[in-house]
Amino acid sequence: MTSMSHDYRFSLGNIDVIALSDGQVPIAMDLLYPETPEEVWDGYRDRFPRAFHQEGFLINLGVFVLKSGMRTVIVDTGLGPYATWPTLWPESSGALKGPAGLIDDMKRKGVSLEEIDTVFLTHLHGDHVGWNLTKVSGHWQPTFPNAQYLVHRADWDMFTQPEFLDSGRRDAAQGNYLPLQELGVLELLEGDHHIAEGLTAIHTPGHTPGHMSMLISSGSDRGIIMGDVVGSPMQVTESDWPYSPDMDPIQAKTTRHRLLDNAETDEMTVIGGHMPHPNWGRLIRWKGRRYWQALR
Numbered sequence: 001m002t003s004m005s006h007d008y009r010f011s012l013g014n015i016d017v018i019a020l021s022d023g024q025v026p027i028a029m030d031l032l033y034p035e036t037p038e039e040v041w042d043g044y045r046d047r048f049p050r051a052f053h054q055e056g057f058l059i060n061l062g063v064f065v066l067k068s069g070m071r072t073v074i075v076d077t078g079l080g081p082y083a084t085w086p087t088l089w090p091e092s093s094g095a096l097k098g099p100a101g102l103i104d105d106m107k108r109k110g111v112s113l114e115e116i117d118t119v120f121l122t123h124l125h126g127d128h129v130g131w132n133l134t135k136v137s138g139h140w141q142p143t144f145p146n147a148q149y150l151v152h153r154a155d156w157d158m159f160t161q162p163e164f165l166d167s168g169r170r171d172a173a174q175g176n177y178l179p180l181q182e183l184g185v186l187e188l189l190e191g192d193h194h195i196a197e198g199l200t201a202i203h204t205p206g207h208t209p210g211h212m213s214m215l216i217s218s219g220s221d222r223g224i225i226m227g228d229v230v231g232s233p234m235q236v237t238e239s240d241w242p243y244s245p246d247m248d249p250i251q252a253k254t255t256r257h258r259l260l261d262n263a264e265t266d267e268m269t270v271i272g273g274h275m276p277h278p279n280w281g282r283l284i285r286w287k288g289r290r291y292w293q294a295l296r
Contacts, residue, residue: 015199044233080129123212152212157209223280270283
């Protein structure tokens with residue numbers, strides 16, 4: 001049974017989940033949903049007030065720490081101190097530095113950099129990899145000094161292509177993930193992968209070629225960290241609307257429906273980094289439609 005000890009910590013069976021955040025950032029609606037009239041979002045403002053900011057969306061840069069037995073896994077590392085938001089549109093008007101709050105949030109919640117033994121990256125978009133590395137005396141070093149970094153091979157192959165890097169992304173990649181391989185801390189995954197007791201990485205492509213989600217299973221409890229398969233609570237309901245960050249929109253929609261259908265059937269706790277606080281919830285039906293409802 002799911003249990004909560006704080007508004008940022010809960011347990012699924014024997015697995016502890018700690019919700020962290022690198023901060024919150026605004027983004028214009030038409031950047032994420034260019035084909036969707038803005039007025040259609042009005043019906044969601046009362047249901048998810050923390051997902052909106054003035055005329056746009058408010059995006060939580062969520063990160064999770066999972067404790068299973070002797071293992072401590074961090075899922076994604078936020079936007080970090082070096083990147084510009086929005087990461088996919090750095091040339092957009094109003095581009096700004098991120099809040100870079102993850103390390104302070106870890107300290108507040110009693111999580112040390114040294115205790116992390118695994119960094120699980122759902123994908124390599126800039127708002128998920130920003131604290132991977134820290135510059136020390138002019139050299140990039142792993143922020144989590146005792147950790148192995150897990151990335152799906154399909155994402156690594158895509159995000160290290162010369163054509164990709166030469167399209168204005170090389171500097172960001174150098175500060176976010178490229179040095180991981182030469183530092184000897186990178187492990188490339190293919191397919192599904194057992195990470196620790198009760199923790200399994202599953203390949204959920206579409207948003208990016210190597211996007212991964214995390215299945216959590218302990219006793220009779222089940223949960224899933226979706227990554228960006230679902231980028232907001234509204235997307236649980238409006239799963240078919242074109243979402244511009246998806247690199248393969250058709251595959252992303254198929255993956256989104258499959259994961260949500262499975263989560264609903266198996267009564268999983270649904271966890272998402274871009275969900276508003278708290279980041280975990282359940283799927284419910286109301287008037288024949290599926291919604292995400294926060295667990296408090």
